[in-house]
Amino acid sequence: MNCRSLAVLFTAATVMAAADVASAQPAAPQEAPASAGDAVTRADAFFRRGLRLYSDKKYVEAEKELESAWELNPTFDVAYNLGNTKYQLKKHREAAKYLSFALRNWPLVKTVAKLKPTAEQRFAESRAQVGAVTVTVSMAGAEVLVDGKGVGRAPLEGEVFVDPGEHRVEAKHLDYEPASQMVGVAKGATAEVKLSMAMVKAAPQASAGVKTEGDGSAAGATGGGPVVGQPPAPVAPPPPLPGKSWVPAIALGAASVVGLGVGIGTTVASNNANSEARAQKDQIFVAGGGCLASPSFAERCAELHRSGERAGLLGDVALGSYIASGVLAAAAVTYAVWPVTSGEKSRALLVLPAPRVDGLGVVMVSTW
Structure with a gap:
């Protein structure tokens, strides 16, 4: 996670509580960014403009800015704001799509917890x-289309929202025969x-004379049966790796801030105690006493x-909090720069320092 993501999360949450819009991370323009950092910067600019326009109730203009942010960096906070904007414009299908994404990826951070009921109500x-x-598609990695428009690759996460009526659902893959089905969907139904x-069946290769080693003869020319090569069976490519979820990085960064606050x-x-x-x-000294051989000062010495x-x-708790804050910050940075190496769905992990009377503990919460 970078500093911008954490800052936007808390800043946007405050703004949205007042303006009825939630915090969000950046997302996409028309041209490809030069780097990941450049994409985040551009997405942040789109996102902030969208928030201002939403606050001014310029929903059409806000929709355009937030859609550009979503294309660059599709995350829960952009989805929440874009879903709210679609809701205001009465674009129910798209509002359901983005609010559903936001709810599935909602972070374990108290700062934005108060915004979740709004998301749930507007989604409903x-x-x-x-x-x-x-x-559900039998081949992982197959492209899924609804009415000819791509909606993702199998396995899809969550539902695909459509207008009531008849729709054609298709799946396509380079090494497999396309599959499709017509389905009727009623309002509010699934x-x-x-x-x-x-x-896909491989076409058989044509028979041809095969030159043999040593005698220079050809099977086709000498009357022997032609040798036909057996084509190798196509191998299904592995499913594409999913994009990295920034929820764990946000949670770790937030926990680091909490640890730092506890330490301070x-x-x-x-x-103050010192x-x-x-x-x-x-x-005790001014009164002429001491704690080694002055029984009359026993009560004061006990208090001392x-x-x-x-x-x-308190000093030990502060030290533990600083250490926990540093470890959590390092974990957030490590997660942010670590490449995605498997197709497993990312898990959100929240680690928080828990100061107690007898020391410092760590609380970890993970969601699947």
Whole structure:
């Protein structure tokens, strides 16, 4: 995760709570970006313009900016804002699509938790106006099309939202025969489509004389039967790797900020406790007493001892919080730069420091 993603997450969440729009990450223009960093920068510009236009209730203009952001970097926050914009424009099918994506990828961050009920309500309203199709394809990696328009590659995540009526669902793959099915979908209903794809049959090769080693004769010329090569069976390519989800990086970065805040707070508390202990010690000294051989100062010395212990404990908690914050920040950066190497669905992991009276712990929450 980069600093921009975390900053936008918290900043946009604050803006949206006031303007009825949620936070979102960037996404895409018409031309290919020169680099990933350039794409994020451009997407952020589209995103911020879209938020301002939405706040001004210029929904058509906001829709265009947010769609450009989505093309560059499709993430939950862009999906939430774009879904809200489509909802305002009464484009129910598209609103359901983006709000569904946002809800499936909602981060475990309290800052945006209060926005989730709005997303759920608007998704339910939009979903009631359209139909949906769940598509299962026997060949992973096959392109799925609805009415000739691509909607992704198998296996699809979530439903495909469509207008009520008849629709043609197709699956295509280079090494397999296309499969299709017509399906009727009613408003608010869901239809299930299962497509089974058969491997393309290889055309047999023509018989030809094959020259043999050693005697220079040809099987076709000497009367021997022609040798026909057996074509190799086509091998299905592996399914394409999914795009990286930024939810774990956002969660780790947020946890790092929490750890840093705990560390700063406990450092201040530890310093205050140390100051209090020093003041108690000075009072005992001014009164002419001491804690080694002055029974009359036993109660004051006991209080001084407790203050010192409290300062030490708070210092230990602060140190642990700083360490946890650094580890979480390093984990967020590592995740952000680590390449995707498998087709497994990414998992969102949230790690939070948990200060206690007797020390510091770590709480981890993971979602599938």
